[in-house]
Amino acid sequence: MERAMTQSLRGSVHLVSDPRNLDASVIEVFHLMLGVRTERGPVPLTVEPESVTAVVGFGGVMSGACVFRSGGSAAMKIAAHMTGMDFSEIDDTVKDAIGEICNMLAGSWKGKVPELAANCGLSVPAVITGRDYKLHVQAPEFRLQHGFKFDDASFDVTIICDGLQ
Amino acid sequence: MSEIRTLIVDDSSVMRKIVERALRQAGLDPMVVHEAGSGIEGLEVLKAKQIDLILSDINMPSMDGLEFLRQLRAQNLAPGVPVVMITTESSEEHVRQAIQAGAQGYIRKPFTAEQVKERVLPLVHAA
Numbered sequence: 001m002e003r004a005m006t007q008s009l010r011g012s013v014h015l016v017s018d019p020r021n022l023d024a025s026v027i028e029v030f031h032l033m034l035g036v037r038t039e040r041g042p043v044p045l046t047v048e049p050e051s052v053t054a055v056v057g058f059g060g061v062m063s064g065a066c067v068f069r070s071g072g073s074a075a076m077k078i079a080a081h082m083t084g085m086d087f088s089e090i091d092d093t094v095k096d097a098i099g100e101i102c103n104m105l106a107g108s109w110k111g112k113v114p115e116l117a118a119n120c121g122l123s124v125p126a127v128i129t130g131r132d133y134k135l136h137v138q139a140p141e142f143r144l145q146h147g148f149k150f151d152d153a154s155f156d157v158t159i160i161c162d163g164l165q
Numbered sequence: 166m167s168e169i170r171t172l173i174v175d176d177s178s179v180m181r182k183i184v185e186r187a188l189r190q191a192g193l194d195p196m197v198v199h200e201a202g203s204g205i206e207g208l209e210v211l212k213a214k215q216i217d218l219i220l221s222d223i224n225m226p227s228m229d230g231l232e233f234l235r236q237l238r239a240q241n242l243a244p245g246v247p248v249v250m251i252t253t254e255s256s257e258e259h260v261r262q263a264i265q266a267g268a269q270g271y272i273r274k275p276f277t278a279e280q281v282k283e284r285v286l287p288l289v290h291a292a
Contacts, residue, residue, distance in 0.1 A: 032275035033183070082179055084186075097179045103224070104274050107253025111273075118256040124176065124226050 009061050009115045009165060016062065016113050016164065017142045025108035026148050026157055029101065034081035034150075041149030043156045048072055050131055052090060054102035057123035062116060063163040066106035067135060068098060070155035077153045090129050099125030105157055137162060169196045169289060170214065174207040174221040174233060175251070180274075184220055184251060184281075191282035193218075193289065204233030211242040218289055219243065223252040223259070234266040247288035251276065 009016070023040065030038045048071030058064045070078070076087040079097035087094050103125050110116040137143070137160050145158040171188065173181045181200045188196060199214055201207035205228045207221065219237075223230035230250055237243055249270035250263045260271050270284045 029275045032277055079179070083182060093179060096177050100177045100180050103177075104253055107255065107274065111255045114256075118258050122224055122253060124224060 009119070012113060012115055013142075013164060016116060016161070017144065018112075019144055019146065021109055021112040022144050022146055022157060022159055024112065025105050026146070029104045029108055030148075030150060033101070033104065034078065036081060036150040038148045038150045041147040041154050043145055043147035050090060050129060051075075052095070052098050053128045053133075053135065054098045055126045055128070055135075056099075056102050056106040058106070058110065058120050058161075059123065060120040061165045062110075062120045062161055064140065064159065064161040065137075066102055066109060067158040067160065068102040068105060068155065069158070070098070070153070072129075074153035074155050077151070078155075095127040095129065099127045102127075109159060167195075169193050169217050170199070171196055171218045171220070172199045172201060172207060172210055172214075172216045174201045174204060174219070174225075174230065176202050176222065176225040178202070180222065180251075187276065187278045187281040188220075188285065190278035191286060193285070204228030204230060204236065207233050208236055208240070208242065211237060216243050216246055217292065218285070219246055219248040220251055220285075221248065223250055223254055223263070231262055231266050234263070234268060238267045245292065247285075247292050249285055249288065 026038055030036050050072040052075040054068040056066045072090050075094050075098050079094040082097045106122050110120050141161045141164050143160050147156045173184050175181045185198050199210050201210050203225055221230040247269045250268045251272045253274045255273040263271055269288050272284055
């Protein structure tokens with residue numbers, strides 16, 4: 001049974017890495033949780049002094065991570081849409097909001113492929129803020145990185161798969 | 166409608182506020198909301214307060230939502246009180262585990278206020 005499931009996921013790698021799933025997940029999460037319409041935008045982002053990165057890990061039949069990254073102003077705008085509050089700094093509520101967005105993006109993305117939905121778990125989100133940091137992953141199995149925008153805010157979402165059973 | 170005493174368990178304070186807002190939009194008003202940031206905190210609230218409705222995330226540090234549900238049933242806290250899981254995990258297996266642990270409802274994040282209304286209100290009215 002497990003062997004059949006594993007073979008099935010390997011055979012579904014084209015579905016797992018389908019870039020349309022990432023776009024659909026972003027559109028769905030931002031529409032339902034923020035009430036905004038997102039569209040594909042440029043990568044990399046406009047440089048801002050401070051940026052926010054949220055990471056949710058995948059474990060199980062696929063290992064890797066979903067990474068959300070934006071400048072501080074976009075992060076505050078997203079948090080404002082989610083909470084109805086205004087923000088002038090990247091405080092704990094903004095970090096919490098971005099962590100939850102990343103969590104929902106990861107859940108929505110893996111939910112597009114039944115084998116992943118059933119056999120891949122999510123970590124709790126980790127949120128990093130600061131300047132001049134980079135996230136390195138060595139030789140991923142595949143990597144999807146898409147930029148998005150809504151109103152004047154931009155962000156990018158990356159799916160990194162570093163192991164697929 | 167009398168005041169609904171609701172417990173929302175989620176490690177994200179933002180999500181707790183969003184769930185509360187969705188419940189009010191769904192028509193659960195008047196409502197008193199108690200918040201807990203983990204399953205452990207949720208059990209403490211249940212030991213101290215009378216609650217009519219519980220909504221809980223699954224994926225939380227310290228004590229996850231499924232263990233919270235098992236513990237509250239094992240300790241006979243809030244007997245007969247409907248529990249709805251709100252989570253990013255959406256597979257049949259996760260739903261089965263939640264129902265097996267004693268949940269009456271399951272809502273996948275992201276959600277709409279309409280989904281909350283459809284899945285929560287009947288449970289509140291039936292309780």
